[in-house]
Amino acid sequence: MKPAMAKLEFCVFFLLYLAINSNSANVDNIASELKFKNVDRTIDVTSQLVKIVSKITLENTGKSPVKNFLLAVEASAKNNLAYIGAKDSNSKxxxxxETTVKGYDYVKFWRVELKEALDAGTSLYVVTEAVFTKALLPFPTAITQQEVQLVKYIGNLYAYTPYYVTSQKxxxxxxxxxxxxxxKVKPFSQQEGSIIYGPYPNTGPFTEKELSVHYKNNSPFLTVTRLERLIEVSHWGNIxxxxxxxxEHTGAKLKGPFSRYDYQQDHHSxxxxxxxxxxxxxASASDVYYRDTNGNISTSNMKVKKDSVEVELRPRYPLFGGWRTHYTLGYNVPSYEYLFHSGNDYLLKMRVIDHIFDDMQVDEVVTKVILPEGSVVSKLLIPYPVTRLPDSLHFTYLDTKGRPVIKFVKNNVVENHIQDFQIRYTFPRLLMFQEPLLVVGFLFAxxxxxxxxxxxxxxIHKPEHHHKD
Structure with missing residues (x-):
């Protein structure tokens, strides 16, 4: 065999090996020796989001230590899932x-890696949290100005898990x-503001039974359909x-006419x-502005707190079901709080998104980061999966080559996604004097x-000189 052919064949087998191993790393098996000894679930449907917190006692009934376990979300709810997380008994x-299990393509799985292996015959306490968007349906779908909003929640009466559950509530x-x-599935009880189901003993893996609650929910059903966040970095002290x-108000749509007089006179309207x-x-935000297509909106208040700046945004008109609004919010922050450097190496650390309103749900967030001209990006770190868009250039005053723009998109965003991203890049410090030198050179010329x-x-004509006689 020729050396070139042997080398080519080796490369093909090596790539095939990497492909097989990369796929197998995302495939797990359901450990039969694991079971949930006890599950206490709390389903919070008081806002427009569905928040499910499960307190789980995990038990290893096998003969060898276990380093991880699986979480599962049923097919009917996986498209509404925005966030899922887990913490140990120390709230860490x-x-x-995300992973898969052979034979369960219709189920969405996650592998939770434990801090320490769970020994045989021992138990472990963990807490999981899942947040679902658009899981509450207005019912009826349209109401008048005076009516309250009724919504319906449809979920699973039991914890959906690949393991046997000894007891759950x-x-x-x-x-x-x-x-x-x-x-109404016995045992159950209704208290003021809550419905309690269980405890239910001995439920098998992937058990499903419909849980339906039809109730009043007048909380704000606001959805940010699109958020374009622009971050422009300057090495002269400002971001x-x-x-x-x-x-958009995604609650029950307004049926019939809207009376502004009744709305202003009656606070229950x-x-x-x-x-x-x-x-x-x-907390360091300054020069805040709030405007829409008609200009600056003056119906807003700003309050400076110890750890944040609270801005009360009041649109030009109230938002009813199906109504929309569009606005621009801007501010400045000092760069020393978010930009760190050592020589020509820089690290930008900022939030992907800020708190827009309580229990927010955002369909799409487009984040654009404009770096100083001459920057070369080496690494982008984001704490959860996003879609990276092609880099581009942004031109402004005194730019010659253009400023690099890093862009990425995240869909189905909630408050749990308020986390920091990091961009590492290099920038020759001498380039900081490029624009001042251009200004000086222009003025000199x-x-x-x-x-x-x-x-x-x-x-054209020379001036005539008159001599005195």
Missing amino acids: DLRIL TVVNIKTKTVEAFT AIEEVVEV GPASVRSYKTLLP LFLLVIIYVRLDFS
Whole structure:
């Protein structure tokens, strides 16, 4: 065999080996020796989000230590899942990775890696949290200005898990006395603001039974359909942030006419509408502006707190179901709080998104980071999966080559995604003087031209000199 052919064959087998191993790393098996000894679930449906917190006692009934376990989300809910996480008994985050299980393509799985292996015959306490968006359906879908908003939640009565569950209990928090209907599977009880199910003993893996609750929910059903976040970095001490926000009220649509007179006179009018909401900015934010296509919006208040700047945003008109608004919010922050450097190496550490309003849900976040001209990006670190868009250039005053723009997109965002991203890049510090030198050079050339123009005589006729007799 020729050396070239042997080398080519070796490369092919090596790439095939890497492909097989990379795929197998994302495939897990359901450990039969694991079981959930006890599960206490709390399903919070008091806002527009569905938040499920599960307190799990994990037991190893096998003969060897176990280093991880699986979480699962049923097919009917996996498209609404925005965030999932796990913590140990000390409230420290556990590493969680999306995975698959052969034969269960319709189920979404995550592998939770334990801090320490769970020995045979021992138990471990963990807490998991899952947040779902658009899992509450307005029912009816349209209401008048005076009516309250009723919504319906449809979920699973049991914890959906690939393991056997010895005992489980579920509490549904609704914080209202107005309950039209709910699933009744004994044992259950209804208290003020909550419905308690269980305990239910001995449920098998992947057990499903519909849980339905139809109740009053007048909390703000606001959805940010698109958020474009622009971060412009300057090495002269400032970082400018501007957000273009598109908001829609996704609750029950307004049926019939809208009366502004009734709305202003009666505070109980439009109970499901949104008059205003509060946005939280960094504590060092300054020069805040809030405007829409018509210009600056003056109906807003700003309050400086110890750890944040609270901005109450009040749109030009209240938002009812199906109504939309579009606005721009901008501010500046000092770069020394977010930009760190050693020589020509720089690290930018900022949030992917800020707090827009309580229990926010964002369909799409487009983040653009404009770095100084001459920067070369070496690494982009984001704490969760995003879609990286092609880099581009941004030109502004005195730019010659253009400023590099890093862009990435994240869909289905909630408050749990308010985390930091990092960009590492290099920037020759001498380039900081490029723009001042360009200004100085331009002014020097201008003054030189003025001097030349004044000193030289460009007239066609020579001036006549008169001599005295």
